[in-house]
Amino acid sequence: SQTIHQWPATLVQPxxxxxxxxxxxxxxxxxxxxxxxxxxxxxxxxxFYSVGIGQISSEVPQNLSASRPQDRQFILSSKKxxxxxxxxxxxxxxxxxxxxxxYFGEGSWLTVV
Amino acid sequence: xxxxxxxxxxxxxxxxEDVSMNCTSSSIFNTWLWYKQEPGEGPVLLIALYxxxxxxxxxxxxxxxxxTRKDSFLNISASIPSDVGIYFCAGQLKGGSEKLVFxxxxxLTVNP
Numbered sequence: 001s002q003t004i005h006q007w008p009a010t011l012v013q014p015x016x017x018x019x020x021x022x023x024x025x026x027x028x029x030x031x032x033x034x035x036x037x038x039x040x041x042x043x044x045x046x047x048f049y050s051v052g053i054g055q056i057s058s059e060v061p062q063n064l065s066a067s068r069p070q071d072r073q074f075i076l077s078s079k080k081x082x083x084x085x086x087x088x089x090x091x092x093x094x095x096x097x098x099x100x101x102x103y104f105g106e107g108s109w110l111t112v113v
Numbered sequence: 114x115x116x117x118x119x120x121x122x123x124x125x126x127x128x129x130e131d132v133s134m135n136c137t138s139s140s141i142f143n144t145w146l147w148y149k150q151e152p153g154e155g156p157v158l159l160i161a162l163y164x165x166x167x168x169x170x171x172x173x174x175x176x177x178x179x180x181t182r183k184d185s186f187l188n189i190s191a192s193i194p195s196d197v198g199i200y201f202c203a204g205q206l207k208g209g210s211e212k213l214v215f216x217x218x219x220x221l222t223v224n225p
Binding site for chain 1: 143144146148153154155156157158161201203205212213215217218
């Protein structure tokens, strides 16, 4: 069966420090991968999606970047964090078969101080 | 961009009551999905709908893909305290990209 994991689960980072959130998917190949941000426990904002290795599409201009160095690995990064980058970040992969079904990871809480 | 109108925004109910929430759009969708998110966790898929008119149940949960393909509802029967959380609808637009469009969520509170 397919599984998705992201880490770290929580982190507190100072303003101006770098960020790296990692996500891996097991049990499937060539999945579509997504990074979402959720503020104040409501609403999911799509940040990046990837249809293959090295292929990244950005939905909104921001202080973050994404990379997909391997088929089942998706990384969210920042060179210098801003206070406004705080939030709950969710990685997700898209299921195969009928329809388009997205499955989410456990989420990562980022607090920028 | 395309939007889903999800309502109500929040609900406060007594344990044992039935719950109904819905999502509507002016656009036609190929797929409707319903998720539940508990505090500090990622959303979990509850029900997936792929055909207009489809009615699917998952325990006490029932969801339907509207005949017009522009709406979907989720019902929860005989609510219990563990039903609390935020429920999201999501859909894939007909003829659109593969990315899903999400509603803004319905926050459910169940009083014991």
